Structures are given as C-alpha cells and as structure tokens.
Amino acid sequence: MKQLLAAATLVAAALIATTPATAAPTDLTASNFQLHKTAYNPTIAALDEKLPKAMVPQVIDDANRAAPLCGSHASGRVASFCWSSASGTDDEHTSDWYPQGITTSADADPSGSYQNRKAILASWYWNGGGTERGARIAFVDYSNPSAPQYRVVLLVEPYTNSGGNPDFRAETTVDADTGAKISLHSGGITWYGHNLYVADTWGGFRVFDLDHLWRVDSNRTAMGLQSDGTYQAYSYKYVLPEAFRYTSSTTGYPALRYSAVSLDRTGPSDSVVVCEYNTATSGTHRVVRFSANPATFELGGTATEAYETGITHMQGSASVRGRFFASTSYTTSSSSYGSLYTFTRGESPTAFLNTLQAHPEDLSYWPATNALWSLSEVPGNRVVYAMDVGLLGWPTVKQGNTGNRVKTVQYLLDAGLEIDGDFGPLTTAAVKSFQAGHGITADGVVNAVTWRALVPSLRPGDIGNAVRALQAELTAHGFAVAVTGAFDQTTGTKVQAFEAANGLPATGMVDADTWKTLLL
Known part of the structure; x- marks a missing residue:
C-alpha cells in the first residue's frame, strides 16, 4: 500500500488543469426526464421453486479467479488490480467480453459492506459474435x-x-440504428440494497434482484431450460435475474441516453446520477439526477436535476458533495489515456487531460475511503483502480504563473511575501520550504498534494492570512467582501451564498471542497 500511496503522490503532481472546457453547465427542466417502473417479473417466483437459491456471500466466497495487483495510469491512484490472465479464464485479454460498469458494496450499504462482505462489482457485455450472450x-x-x-x-x-x-x-x-438484437451494453451499474441497476442505453434501467441469485448446471454450455429439466447458462454456475425495469421518457428534449450511472450518498438524500456518451460537440452531453429511496431501494420517477455539460466522450460520472466528476475517453495522448473533468452547478467544467487509464469507463464513489473507482476496457490493458478524491480536481500553480491563484498561494504560505500575484523566485523558494516542512517533494510546484497541505478549514471567528485568501477568492468569484483577515458574519454569509450557488453543502464554513471550487 505504501508503494500505491507513493504512486498517488507522483501522479497527482502531474495533474494539470487546462482552461475550462465549456461554459458553466446549462440548467435543463429536470421534470422533463421521467422514469416509469414496470411490474415485478412474476416468473421469478416460479423459478425460485425450480432452482437452488444462493446468497451474495456464497457467490463471493465461491470466487474462482484471481485478480492480481497491477499498476495504473491514474491521478491520485491508491489501489488497482487487473483481471485473471489464466488459461480458460483469461478476462484480461479476451475480446469476447468487455468490462463497462463498476459499483461497490459501499453503494449497496452505507456501512461499506453487504451481508458482511466488501465487494466490487463490474459489468461486462458480450462482443464475441454468434449467439448473443448478453451481460455478466x-x-x-x-x-x-x-x-x-x-x-x-x-x-x-x-x-x-x-x-x-x-x-x-x-x-x-x-x-x-439497425433494429438487430444485440447484447445489453451495461455501460454503467450501481448497487443499491438488494437491487442492481444496470444502464440500458435508450431504455432506462434494468433492475436485478440480488435476493434471487440462482445456482444452475455449470457443466454444460446451453442456455435456459433444457429437455432433461436442467437449467444452464453457458457454463456459468450462477445467474442473476432481471426483476423489473425503469423505462425512460423525455419531453421537450432529445431522448436521454443512459450511458452510465452512479449512486450519490453524499448529498442531503440518496440519488443516482446518469450521464450520456457523445463524441460530437453537437447534440447533447447531459448529466441527470434522480432521487433514490433508501427504504425501498427504488428510484423517483421524476429527475431532480438536469444539466447540459458540453463534455464530449463521457463514459462515467459521479457526484461527491456537490461536485461532479466525469471520466471521458477524450485524449490527446498517443497512449489513449482518458481525461477527467470536474464541475459544479455554477462552475465551468475543467479538463485534466490524459490523467486516467487508457479507455476509462464508469465511476463509483466509496465514501469511507474518499475513493473514486473506475475501470478500463481494452484487452491487455484492463485495470480496475481507485483514486483519492482529495487529490483530484486541484489546479497546478508554478513559477511564471500570475493572477488570483498565485495571490492565494502567497497568502496561504504566510511567509511574509508580497501579495502581488506573481509566482517568482521568492514564491518558489517559500513553496519549497513549505513542502520540505510537510514531507512533500520540494519542487516548488503547487500541486494537489501541496494544496491539500496548504488549505485550512475555516469558520466564523478565524483570523489571519488564510481568511484574507478566502476573502480575495470570494471577491474574484463575484461574492465581494472586504479583505480584512477576519472571518466575520459578512464573510460567512458570502461563503454560504458561494457554496449554494455551486451546489456545495451551504454550511458557511470552508473545507477542502469549498477551497477547490474557489480555485477552479
């Protein structure tokens, strides 16, 4: 784990923000996006009588493939593993199946465990030709x-x-496009209680009930009920049944594509976030939120938020304490590294180019570890990886830069520097001294790791240069307040207004999430 943390620090140092990708997200009429729940499939009860049931712990404990640890090109990486390369179970290199969606037991239950198991689930779609084998x-x-x-x-x-x-x-x-029958793409998944939600691109969601896992005859390769009375599933030992669907309807806008989905437990109430994939700059690139009910593990029928983001190539999205992250396959790298975008409701998306594993897919957030999980799809380069959210989305500031961010650095260093917004040799020397004193590589570059050490939590009553930095940033963002160095009632009101305008929890206190939004 120490090696992985060291890798996180090294990669985070290279996380360089470009200029904002587009204008601030455009608010859409959320009520125009609807989901309609179908009836529960009655055949499940009949199959319960025919097939032995299995519980999630039984399936997990019956693991038969190793997932070796491996490296990953990902900013803030704290963990990563690859798929089995063993003969007969070579998921790492096969072109028959492609991984797409990711979710974890932290989505399933706030404790981080489901029925006393910590697990990561990944969806795969069939790409092997011939008979369509669907998704797994x-x-x-x-x-x-x-x-x-x-x-x-x-x-x-x-x-x-x-x-x-x-x-x-x-x-x-x-x-x-063709009307042909194809395997379910399963581009995104989220695990909520006993329900597994699988994105159905133009349909909405297919929902699978984990209380009805079944064991089938794994010795033969047919599918479904056979003439001898056995049930088979292409040699798989377990099957998970679709219980019901949420069909999608959109009015006033083009139909929403359900390309990926993630669960958000960090807001005032549970919700799911859907994003849509589009490689063209024309058309739609939307992020839409639906409420989720922790008592029933079902979704609300009417969207509660909807935005046009302008972000192309979105493969996954997640919302963490009001900040959106999007994994995209947009790249300027010969190695096809993916790019990470981040934005809030009132803030233009900022692109961090070529900072994700090549060909990234879905996203899922694990709150207890503050980790954003993703995975990549290309054979021979398939990695499942976690990134420290605390190291994502910070700008890089270094010698030669000028402007408000530099002033903020100079204030926060509290080293007697002239607050002139010019990152010159004296500021570089002060940054190096600060880094050396905090066990950070003393390169004079203010990167994610350095920002995290620099920015303090602030609340009413605090005084000093950090408060001056806060007040200057608020003013630069249109929430004007005198730069006095005293966190007074007016400053608190402006902080609260800034947080509310950007979709952050409007506490009136300043944490790392508030600083990050001020700095982008």
Missing part, C-alpha cells in the same frame, strides 16, 4: 485488498416459454 457481472471479493479474487455471474431475463414453463434467456436489447 464479476463479483470481486475485496475483503483482502492485497489479494482480490472473483466469480462471474450471468445476467438473465426470466420469462415463460412456449411450453408454459418458467425459463430464462440472455439479456439483449435492440440496436437503435
């Missing part, structure tokens, strides 16, 4: 982060066959 889920046992292992489970759709018998089939959908 890798259940990764993460109780020992130094030695993850996993078992793959097939997603199935229960139905009553032509003979009147309960049956199941692979999860497929219809190609919007």
